[in-house]
Amino acid sequence: MGFKEVFGLLPEASAQAPGRVNLLGEHTDYQEGYVLPTPVPYFTQVEAAPAQGQVEAYSENLGELRARPLQSPPQGDFLDYLLGVVWALRASGHEVPGARFYVRSRLPMGAGLSSSAALEVAALKALRALYRLPLSDQEVALLAQKAEVEYVGVRCGLMDQMVASLGEVGKALFLDTRTLAHENLPLPPRTRVAVLDLGLKRRLAEAGYNERRREAEEAARRLGVRALRDVADLCLVESLPSPLDRRARHVVSENLRVLKGVEALRRGDARAFGELMTQSHRSLSRDYEVSLPELDALVEAALAAGAYGAKLTGAGFGGAVVALVPEEGYAAFKEALEARFPQLQLL
Template sequence: MNTQSQGFEAVFGRAPEGQAAAPGRVNLLGEHTDYQGGFVLPTAIPQHTTVTVARNGTGQHRVYAADLDRQAGFAVSGADMAELPEFARYVAGALTLGGAREGLDVHVHSDVPMGAGLSSSAALEVAVLRALRGLGVYGGDDVALALAAQRVEHEFVGVLCGVMDQMASSLADAQHMLLLDTRSLDRRVLPLPAGAEVLVVDSGVPRTLAGSGYNTRRAEVEEAARLLGVPELRDVQDVAAVEELPLPLRARARHVVTENARVLQAVEADAAGFGALMNASHRSLRDDYEVSHPQVDALVAALQALPDVFGARMTGAGFGGALVALVRTGTAASVGAAAIQAVGGQGQVVVPAQT
């Protein structure tokens, strides 16, 4: 029986006890700075991951991913991560850190694109923890929940991510930007620049964080900070200081230092100024951090050439995935379609959501 389009009751044979959802996110500025204590500026996207749960009275958790039409089961007492499919590792980690001590049936449905750099994993982690909170199993507030979700990535999936994705999924909304200091976790909710809206395009080039250069980049900037004698590159105020480093550490550190500065400048920028900072961010990610992809670069260039676009860049960890643009209000759908046509039809508009 094909259960792909079926809900919780069809899969597990009884009614659920609770449900929770969490959004994906797109980062407007501040890429690859959160694991160096830096500043980030994400916003939530309209797409969500929804988790429906019920206790099952056994010592086993059962998970069904509707969008993959896959099931997995593992003991409440602990699971061998190597034996679980990737989607189930996120759920297993969240259930463990969320304090689930009795078996749960978990149904997952998501319209957050996977492999596009829009934090489908963070949305899943946050949604599971929110569902546990709804059952009275987990008691953490929104910040504690985000930190627990980050631990899932570190301890159960093996991705040494910063905290931006989980904080954005837990705290952001799709109408505002979240200015986040990832060291102190101080944050402010800010409006988008006047006269502008967000466009997100999936390049169609999938990427996986654990199998990409993400952990390598993190190790490189940690070594750069060590050589500069600072706890994190967040503490470097003058970009000239990184020029004494050997390559590629010099280029990696230059990106982080200049990207932090761009986020702080963007807070007071109008749409044109914000867009210019996005364009500069893409150049830095492409040339200094080397995490872009030719197909992403082509889409970014196509967007930047259009008159209604203030600025555009890759977003997320890179090596494929999505790109984000700030465009004139009311033009996002048409601008996205024009850019995709300009590169031969490769790519898909994610925001505004397609109906």
């Protein structure tokens, strides 16, 4: 099955975007903080052709063809993301009359690898080529976030869309989500980033993400700052009531970990960087309370199998674990984890 078989014509534009794992900087982007994700070499590809008054899309992975008029509200399916990017373009003044899309992806959905941002960015880049839109890669990322927040209804930060649009495989994207200043930094030499997926599915809009975001916003309000990024002294968060003190402690300490992680990357220090990843997971588990017992066990197993560091990646409440593993020890690492977790998928 291909574009012509589904739509009876050839595509006129094509683009792809990668998924990502977040090495450091979890739940900091919506508090204007620092993040440090890296793209994974698994891509979502979107082919496109013009259409009038509607968005029509076929998902090769799902085997589904769906179509809705441009003015349709979201309905909780994959078409929401494609309607959302067309809506975002039109809301920003770009004349996009509609589109047909053919989508194929190697990214596992629901694993915390940001398959939604990859789909949004790939679709926007295909539309950019199709309709010759004057958009930079950074503007693509901003429109993708607008689509997900304002149309789909998931109050995500900007990290996922930025790394899908601007990241480079084999490097970490250091991003200041307040200023949008960014830099791609090489990962430590002789290491491998391993993604460990137990198939723990979750949906952001239904799984507590928005609640954590509200808690972080309330903590910032009570501390009298625009965002928790502006809190430099961890002692200040102890004045907050529970659970706001724990939520703020995670965000503030996570920003500090990102800055230390950047220093470790500049030195090529894999051990120091890995230790920061592990500290991040324990903070996500204990203070932000977005982990699961299965994810905690997988992190500890990865460390016992020789990883420099490991943590959940993505919003939590399911998803995957990312580990930084010495290249020479990867075969033994893989064997040990697959023996303990037969259902594990390593990416």
